[in-house]
Amino acid sequence: xxxxxxxxxxxxxxxxxxxxxxxxxxxxxxxxxxxxxxxxxxxxxxxxxxxxxxxxxxxxxxxxxxxxxxxxxxxxxxxxxxxxxxxxxxxxxxxxxxxxxxxxxxxxxxxxxxxxxxxxxxxxxxxxxxxxxxxxxxxxxxxxxxxxxxxxxxxxxxxxxxxxxxxxxxxxxxxxxxxxxxxxxxxxxxxxxxxxxxxxxxxxxxxxxxxxxxx
Amino acid sequence: xxxxxxxxxxxxxxxxxxxxxxxxxxxxxxxxxxxxxxxxxxxxxxxxxxxxxxxxxxxxxxxxxxxxxxxxxxxxxxxxxxxxxxxxxxxxxxxxxxxxxxxxxxxxxxxxxxxxxxxxxxxxxxxxxxxxxxxxxxxxxxxxxxxxxxxxxxxxxxxxxxxxxxxxxxxxxxxxxxxxxxxxxxxxxxxxxxxxxxxxxxxxxxxxxxxxxxxxxxx
Amino acid sequence: xxxxxxxxxxxxxxxxxxxxxxxxxxxxxxxxxxxxxxxxxxxxxxxxxxxxxxxxxxxxxxxxxxxxxxxxxxxxxxxxxxxxxxxxxxxxxxxxxxxxxxxxxxxxxxxxxxxxxxxxxxxxxxxxxxxxxxxxxxxxxxxxxxxxxxxxxxxxxxxxxxxxxxxxxxxxxxxxxxxxxxxxxxxxxxxxxxxxxxxxxxxxxxxxxxxxxxxxxxxxxxxxxxxxxxxxxxxxxxxxxxxxxxxxxxxxxxxxxxxxxxxxxxxxxxxxxxxxxxxxxxxxxxxxxxxxxxxxxxxxxxxxxxxxxxxxxxxxxxxxxxxxxxxxxxxxxxxxxxxxxxxxxxxxxxxxxxxxxxxxxxxxxxxxxxxxxxxxxxxxxxxxxxxxxxxxxxxxxxxxxxxxxxxxxxxxxxxxxxxxxxxxxxxxxxxxxxxxxxxxxxxxxxxxxxxxxxxxxxxxxxxxxxxxx
Numbered sequence: 067x068x069x070x071x072x073x074x075x076x077x078x079x080x081x082x083x084x085x086x087x088x089x090x091x092x093x094x095x096x097x098x099x100x101x102x103x104x105x106x107x108x109x110x111x112x113x114x115x116x117x118x119x120x121x122x123x124x125x126x127x128x129x130x131x132x133x134x135x136x137x138x139x140x141x142x143x144x145x146x147x148x149x150x151x152x153x154x155x156x157x158x159x160x161x162x163x164x165x166x167x168x169x170x171x172x173x174x175x176x177x178x179x180x181x182x183x184x185x186x187x188x189x190x191x192x193x194x195x196x197x198x199x200x201x202x203x204x205x206x207x208x209x210x211x212x213x214x215x216x217x218x219x220x221x222x223x224x225x226x227x228x229x230x231x232x233x234x235x236x237x238x239x240x241x242x243x244x245x246x247x248x249x250x251x252x253x254x255x256x257x258x259x260x261x262x263x264x265x266x267x268x269x270x271x272x273x274x275x276x277x278x279x280x281x
Numbered sequence: 282x283x284x285x286x287x288x289x290x291x292x293x294x295x296x297x298x299x300x301x302x303x304x305x306x307x308x309x310x311x312x313x314x315x316x317x318x319x320x321x322x323x324x325x326x327x328x329x330x331x332x333x334x335x336x337x338x339x340x341x342x343x344x345x346x347x348x349x350x351x352x353x354x355x356x357x358x359x360x361x362x363x364x365x366x367x368x369x370x371x372x373x374x375x376x377x378x379x380x381x382x383x384x385x386x387x388x389x390x391x392x393x394x395x396x397x398x399x400x401x402x403x404x405x406x407x408x409x410x411x412x413x414x415x416x417x418x419x420x421x422x423x424x425x426x427x428x429x430x431x432x433x434x435x436x437x438x439x440x441x442x443x444x445x446x447x448x449x450x451x452x453x454x455x456x457x458x459x460x461x462x463x464x465x466x467x468x469x470x471x472x473x474x475x476x477x478x479x480x481x482x483x484x485x486x487x488x489x490x491x492x493x494x495x496x497x498x499x500x
Numbered sequence: 501x502x503x504x505x506x507x508x509x510x511x512x513x514x515x516x517x518x519x520x521x522x523x524x525x526x527x528x529x530x531x532x533x534x535x536x537x538x539x540x541x542x543x544x545x546x547x548x549x550x551x552x553x554x555x556x557x558x559x560x561x562x563x564x565x566x567x568x569x570x571x572x573x574x575x576x577x578x579x580x581x582x583x584x585x586x587x588x589x590x591x592x593x594x595x596x597x598x599x600x601x602x603x604x605x606x607x608x609x610x611x612x613x614x615x616x617x618x619x620x621x622x623x624x625x626x627x628x629x630x631x632x633x634x635x636x637x638x639x640x641x642x643x644x645x646x647x648x649x650x651x652x653x654x655x656x657x658x659x660x661x662x663x664x665x666x667x668x669x670x671x672x673x674x675x676x677x678x679x680x681x682x683x684x685x686x687x688x689x690x691x692x693x694x695x696x697x698x699x700x701x702x703x704x705x706x707x708x709x710x711x712x713x714x715x716x717x718x719x720x721x722x723x724x725x726x727x728x729x730x731x732x733x734x735x736x737x738x739x740x741x742x743x744x745x746x747x748x749x750x751x752x753x754x755x756x757x758x759x760x761x762x763x764x765x766x767x768x769x770x771x772x773x774x775x776x777x778x779x780x781x782x783x784x785x786x787x788x789x790x791x792x793x794x795x796x797x798x799x800x801x802x803x804x805x806x807x808x809x810x811x812x813x814x815x816x817x818x819x820x821x822x823x824x825x826x827x828x829x830x831x832x833x834x835x836x837x838x839x840x841x842x843x844x845x846x847x848x849x850x851x852x853x854x855x856x857x858x859x860x861x862x863x864x865x866x867x868x869x870x871x872x873x874x875x876x877x878x879x880x881x882x883x884x885x886x887x888x889x890x891x892x893x894x895x896x897x898x899x900x901x902x903x904x905x906x907x908x909x910x911x912x913x914x915x916x917x918x919x920x921x922x923x924x925x926x927x928x929x930x931x932x933x934x935x936x937x938x939x940x941x942x943x944x945x946x947x948x949x950x951x952x953x954x955x956x957x958x959x960x961x962x963x964x965x966x967x968x969x
Binding site: 077085092207 | 624
Binding site: 287288289290291292293294295296297298299300301302303304305306307308309311322323326329330333334336337340341344345346348349350351352353354355 | 508589590592660662663664665727728729730731732733734736737738739763764765766767770771773774777778780781784785788797798799800824857858861867868869870871874875954957958959961962963964965966
């Protein structure tokens with residue numbers, strides 16, 4: 067360690083090596099990933115988020131939903147992701163190319179949300195709005211995403227939440243989602259990656275046997 | 282060894298900084314050749330390090346997916362290049378029919394009297410592939426007689442990948458829609474393969490719409 | 501005040517007194533803030549209604565707040581103080597440009613505070629370990645440069661040509677972090693890379709922050725304290741250079757270890773798994789080198805010994821849990837949080853506490869006022885860390901196994917992990933109490949008017965025998 071300059075160069079080279087290998091290397095492979103045009107369907111996948119849903123992604127981002135929810139489905143034989151109805155196939159890189167801030171998440175205190183728009187039975191906007199308002203189990207209530215105001219002689223809003231019991235507002239008042247809540251719900255409902263890319267196809271064990279025989 | 286009365290409020294130094302640096306400098310420089318035996322520790326560490334490298338190499342050999350950008354499953358075996366997903370022709374055909382064909386030929390395949398010929402029970406549809414493929418790929422203009430009735434008010438548009446087509450469907454898709462139509466609504470004709478469509482498309486090249494008379498000459 | 505080279509307290513410490521005390525005071529304040537935020541966050545897990553009405557302190561934002569306060573508040577400030585002090589002492593002359601350290605410290609802490617407020621108002625980036633809003637990050641980089649420069653200058657201008665392991669680690673940490681940080685900022689915030697590459701770059705940064713910044717800071721302190729207090733040469737010292745370079749070269753490649761089974765090509769997590777396993781060589785040699793810390797009566801070394809044990813165990817745990825079969829179970833659970841706590845609270849914090857108990861009397865030229873406070877802090881820190889790490893680990897394993905069974909709903913998983921999370925919250929509270937004791941003690945030391953200066957209490961430091969053990 068005598069030679070100061072060589073030491074600093076060595077330090078920098080060590081950092082550069084890992085950056086070049088992992089980050090730059092994967093950028094070379096995935097940086098120009100394009101949507102796949104499917105002849106049969108006559109459109110390209112993945113599809114861009116519609117406008118309101120794109121705003122909703124920003125809401126998802128700033129509320130920090132990724133702290134409890136992942137958005138990456140693992141393949142069927144690696145964990146219970148498929149069995150829990152989170153997705154029929156593994157998530158692949160192409161699913162995320164149109165996301166401005168990828169929210170893969172690293173903790174599953176709540177279910178995975180990569181395909182929440184395609185759950186069976188399906189969620190609709192009302193269900194999700196109610197879930198956000200009331201919370202559920204470990205999920206906190208996000209009441210600040212909603213407004214409570216009096217109906218005061220006009221028609222109740224179309225978007226008013228249909229609440230019962232202790233959650234229901236007093237008579238003459240209604241709970242209405244704010245624009246942020248609308249956007250977030252639209253985003254959640256748009257989360258759906260059904261298209262089976264060639265790289266996401268499950269591995270066929272029969273093909274393996276054929277390989278063995280050929281060899 | 283440390284003092285008995287160690288006061289945690291003031292940690293006493295075990296050595297001066299100067300001597301610490303000097304001693305360690307000496308530790309690196311000293312080459313003890315006191316006996317002829319190998320020192321165990323370097324050997325042990327060498328074996329440990331080699332073992333770790335061996336594990337690393339074996340693991341990467343098995344699980345690296347050949348460093349390929351497309352391999353997301355470490356158990357994947359190499360597949361043939363360009364292996365496309367197999368699509369069920371009836372599924373694709375039905376979808377294609379619903380997107381384009383049913384506006385004229387109706388969802389039930391009965392067409393519109395005098396304007397659009399029916400497909401259900403049509404002798405053209407259930408007949409030889411040579412004719413029906415040409416109709417769909419290149420279009421049909423002029424009068425045509427189907428199930429004893431005359432049609433001619435509207436032309437069948439050009440669906441295949443031919444100059445002037447507004448649709449440019451691939452041969453796979455045309456084969457699928459024909460397969461679908463030939464077994465739907467009581468029709469009982471065989472499937473049509475993409476190869477058949479491609480053969481006729483290549484043979485006829487780029488041409489404008491057929492007429493019923495020209496088609497009747499083909500069998 | 502003696503300026504003879506053999507004196508324990510010299511001009512080097514005197515000149516650095518107020519800048520480094522400012523750093524340490526900020527560090528301890530952030531330690532308390534991050535501890536309180538972490539406690540609140542765990543409380544929110546147990547009782548989701550807590551603070552849920554307040555958008556600024558909702559769960560996701562609170563998590564970002566506590567992590568940022570811990571890493572950019574406590575770890576950064578304490579790491580700077582310890583690294584600068586060691587580089588100054590071993591460099592043999594007083595640190596230069598210490599005014600820049602003061603300016604840098606003020607700007608760094610201002611930026612972190614501004615960043616935390618920004619997170620509360622939803623401007624956080626939601627990138628793990630890089631949660632602070634975009635607009636404070638360049639300010640952090642500039643402040644870092646101001647603080648780190650004296651340290652690097654102390655290395656370049658050192659009085660002896662050869663160097664010691666503590667200096668290598670300290671300089672590596674101070675030199676590498678700006679490159680790592682600026683690269684991450686560019687790739688993730690200013691010219692974001694596309695799709696999952698963000699996750700790869702974020703993983704590279706997070707693992708790099710540990711292996712190239714935080715771990716070297718801890719090891720710098722450990723490598724200095726162990727021979728300094730025991731008075732004996734580090735055993736097998738000739739391997740320490742190999743261990744140093746292994747950490748730096750291999751450590752950066754562990755970036756993909758949280759992406760096992762994820763939407764990235766398999767070679768990324770595979771390289772990470774292999775790197776975690778190769779890195780065990782570094783942990784083995786570090787344990788070999790620093791085994792003198794164990795079994796000592798010195799309190800500072802007791803802290804260091806605990807921290808070292810946490811460090812080495814953490815390294816082996818990383819290697820084991822990175823492999824696919826184990827990652828399948830522990831991946832998205834509390835277990836990763838346990839590993840983070842083992843590294844940051846177990847390894848870094850404990851070693852740095854030992855360093856603080858050692859260096860502050862030399863820096864401030866006064867002994868610590870009270871022995872019971874030190875012992876209380878030690879007990880709280882040890883019990884709190886053990887409780888926190890072990891309970892989160894068990895919670896993670898329980899959660900992981902139940903997640904793997906599709907029939908078990910999330911409500912049941914939460915119920916089964918609840919008791920472990922309660923223990924974790926209690927441990928976090930205990931840690932907070934211990935750290936409050938340390939902060940109070942430090943304040944008392946600085947405020948008190950000592951009867952005796954430390955200089956007169958130190959015995960003259962003996963000369964280390966240059967034997968190879």
